[in-house]
Amino acid sequence: MSTFLIACGGTGGHLSPGIALAEALVERGHAATLLISHKRVDARLSEKYPRLTFERVPSAPLGWSPGKFARFAWDQARGLAHSRRLVARLKPDVIIGFGGFTNAGVVLAGRMAGVPVALHEANRVPGRATRMLSRIAQRLYLPPGVRLPGRLGLMVRHTGLPVRREIVRLSRHEARAQLGVDPNQKLVVVLGGSQGAGPLNRWVEETAAALAQEGVQVWCVTGMGKGEIDVREFPGRNGQTVRVWREPFCDRMGVLISAADVAISRAGAGTLAELIRCETPGVLVPYPFAADNHQQANAAYFEQQGGGLVVAETALAGLKLEIIDMVFNDWLLNKFRTNLRRMEQESSIEVIVHDLEALASGVTPGRPLRPAPAASVV
Numbered sequence: 001m002s003t004f005l006i007a008c009g010g011t012g013g014h015l016s017p018g019i020a021l022a023e024a025l026v027e028r029g030h031a032a033t034l035l036i037s038h039k040r041v042d043a044r045l046s047e048k049y050p051r052l053t054f055e056r057v058p059s060a061p062l063g064w065s066p067g068k069f070a071r072f073a074w075d076q077a078r079g080l081a082h083s084r085r086l087v088a089r090l091k092p093d094v095i096i097g098f099g100g101f102t103n104a105g106v107v108l109a110g111r112m113a114g115v116p117v118a119l120h121e122a123n124r125v126p127g128r129a130t131r132m133l134s135r136i137a138q139r140l141y142l143p144p145g146v147r148l149p150g151r152l153g154l155m156v157r158h159t160g161l162p163v164r165r166e167i168v169r170l171s172r173h174e175a176r177a178q179l180g181v182d183p184n185q186k187l188v189v190v191l192g193g194s195q196g197a198g199p200l201n202r203w204v205e206e207t208a209a210a211l212a213q214e215g216v217q218v219w220c221v222t223g224m225g226k227g228e229i230d231v232r233e234f235p236g237r238n239g240q241t242v243r244v245w246r247e248p249f250c251d252r253m254g255v256l257i258s259a260a261d262v263a264i265s266r267a268g269a270g271t272l273a274e275l276i277r278c279e280t281p282g283v284l285v286p287y288p289f290a291a292d293n294h295q296q297a298n299a300a301y302f303e304q305q306g307g308g309l310v311v312a313e314t315a316l317a318g319l320k321l322e323i324i325d326m327v328f329n330d331w332l333l334n335k336f337r338t339n340l341r342r343m344e345q346e347s348s349i350e351v352i353v354h355d356l357e358a359l360a361s362g363v364t365p366g367r368p369l370r371p372a373p374a375a376s377v378v
């Protein structure tokens, strides 16, 4: 049995794969502690997993204004001191960092104590923290086909994003029964990542009545602090009642995504992996201010692989007609679902778990633990 520290705080896109990894490691008899931030989203997601061990570490995101940078530097220093005490107390065999400067202190503390470090990058453009910390890492897990130039000697493995165990594909019929959604009407789900997306929420406000007229139900996850839970009813063209749901946070993402004919979503790596797992086509509206425009790169790859379409935030005005066309086009939706099944094959948590076990026991595998597309050294 080995002990792992998983630094995965700051956003759902880091915490969800961290939870998935912890679930897999604990199942194999290892000890895993998840290090998270003080943010509300971390508290909300982690409270669902009472069997996993979480610790909060001081941290702040990188900001370039003098005030934000001072806060960042202060919290990083506190986080580093806290992490050094944690590393001394928990004596991990390996530390895994899931990107973002929120998790940098733990990674640095581990390295200072001589603990092997592995990094996971979820996005198709590696973030600034990954680029910097990869200089002190022993392993880097990257999405298939993504490279990080200039890291000769660093062992890179290519693998999909770990997905939490609770995210499983259900039949649409079963998922809709669990949600209380009409099985005979179409359903579009709108997702804004772990924080919600104001422009998508506004699009739902402006479009819900028109979609309902066509018999299309909408379920919008608005984001914490962005509205209340409610259900509204609209008249459909054929006299039927069509409902529209809003909720700030969803605790059953696998059920909701499985129930959808189409999901309109930001292009965070976590949500994309869950759309693939549940075989739900996506209409992706990348967040235009994501670091290095990584959501655009994530979305473009998803579209190239045939999982759905990309729509720019500036083109939301035309989205209603596109959705109505798409949601009634069974041939197209089936085509997307076939592609999503193929895309799922790129995802394997086993690659990461076996590799981390090898790292913990001091073994450096000379070749992939399973056939390509897994590993390369760059």
Ligand SMILES: CC(=O)N[C@H]1[C@@H](OP(=O)(O)OP(=O)(O)OC[C@H]2O[C@@H](n3ccc(=O)[nH]c3=O)[C@H](O)[C@@H]2O)O[C@H](CO)[C@@H](O)[C@@H]1O
Binding pocket: 011, 012, 013, 014, 016, 045, 099, 122, 123, 192, 193, 194, 195, 221, 248, 249, 250, 251, 253, 267, 268, 269, 270, 271, 272, 274, 287, 290, 291, 294, 295, 298
């Ligand atoms: C704005 C921004 O920069 N977002 C980044 C953030 O994603 P961000 O956290 O915004 O979103 P992701 O889509 O990657 O992940 C969200 C996760 O939270 C879960 N969830 C979300 C809402 C909810 O109500 N309930 C719930 O359980 C989802 O199921 C998913 O597991 O980190 C990702 C991984 O580095 C990046 O790809 C994203 O670009």
